[in-house]
Amino acid sequence: MKRILVLPNEFEEKLNEAYLSAEVQSKWLEIGIGSAQEMIEAMLQKLNKNYPKLKVVECRFDTKENIKSTIENSGNSSIYSGYFETEDGRIDGLFFYIHPKLNSGNDFLTRQVMPTLLGISDSVLNRTNNLYFNNRPVYIVNLNETNRSSQRAVKVSFVCSELLGFNYIDMFNRGYHDVLGSSHPIGNRDRLIGLEELDNLLLSNGSNNYFEVNDVQKELILLSGLIVNSENPSSEVYRYLLRVLPAIYMAIDKNYRINFDSFNGVNQSLIEKIRNYVSKLNSII
Known part of the structure; x- marks a missing residue:
């Protein structure tokens, strides 16, 4: 067509x-x-x-x-x-x-x-x-x-x-x-790099400021510091979202819950949109 x-x-x-x-x-x-x-x-x-x-x-x-x-x-x-x-x-x-x-x-x-x-x-x-x-x-x-x-x-x-x-x-x-x-076969969702490798990819000054993984509780914990402490939170949300969405997909594939608690009390329309999306995902776990 x-x-x-x-x-x-x-x-x-x-x-x-x-x-x-x-x-x-x-x-x-x-x-x-x-x-x-x-x-x-x-x-x-x-x-x-x-x-x-x-x-x-x-x-x-x-x-x-x-x-x-x-x-x-x-x-x-x-x-x-x-x-x-x-x-x-x-x-x-x-x-x-x-x-x-x-x-x-x-x-x-x-x-x-x-x-x-x-x-x-x-x-x-x-x-x-x-x-x-x-x-x-x-x-x-x-x-x-x-x-x-x-x-x-x-x-x-x-x-x-x-x-x-x-x-x-x-x-x-x-x-x-x-x-x-190193060589990774990116491009096929069945062969993605894992959460640990993505965690390493996002390291900055020895720390990943986007998410943490709790394998015991089976949770992906999204971190709010980059947005809360930003001088331009709206722009930071878009940078943040591009980097945490792959982690969210991987976590859902593992039947992990997405922990959004770090954003409690953060009153921003863009954050509410992400919160709604995360709530939908968590509803299937």
Whole structure:
């Protein structure tokens, strides 16, 4: 079945704006791309090559507000999200992109992807039996030409997205599995790295500030310190969520309860959305 990729109007604007930079032009030419339109065509070709079942034949542009409504995002509209539309008008996949010239590692995936997914999850949570955080396949294309994609924290975020089953493409063919320190067959949910390895991956200054595992009580204990002590709690929630969701999936596979007690007394709308999701998961244990 053929598909159309529906993109926000700002997507093309971001590419045209980026191409005004000589540095961006130079990076694009390294992969044989000489214009914004060529980048769009190359992106569609790469999506089809990596995921042949998509069969994307063209892209269409729409307003971010229309896209927000179509994908049932209850949060803010986003210039980074789109969707795949089948020939019969169904929406069967979500699309996100990391745009050129973005030079803040903290914003990779967290600002582009997680707010929209949280908004969709909150919108559909009470009317679906799906226990996954996202209700449709997720595809992420990295168009960023800076060296941020080579930073450890950014590579960890790419690994976490892959652990969640997200489909990731780097237009510049940069890898990130080296951050694991050894070879792991990521990409198949039956062969994921375990909680202990994820714990090690998230260590910072000798401590994992995201979660603890209590094998005796069969609990995954989510830690609130990073958010409570943050100067920008909302942004921190998105970074936090990307890293704890893989742990939550692994814990549920082990029939472990998700302990959210650390967030008792934390009054924030985003935290309430996560609390509702965790409550749904715990109800099946």
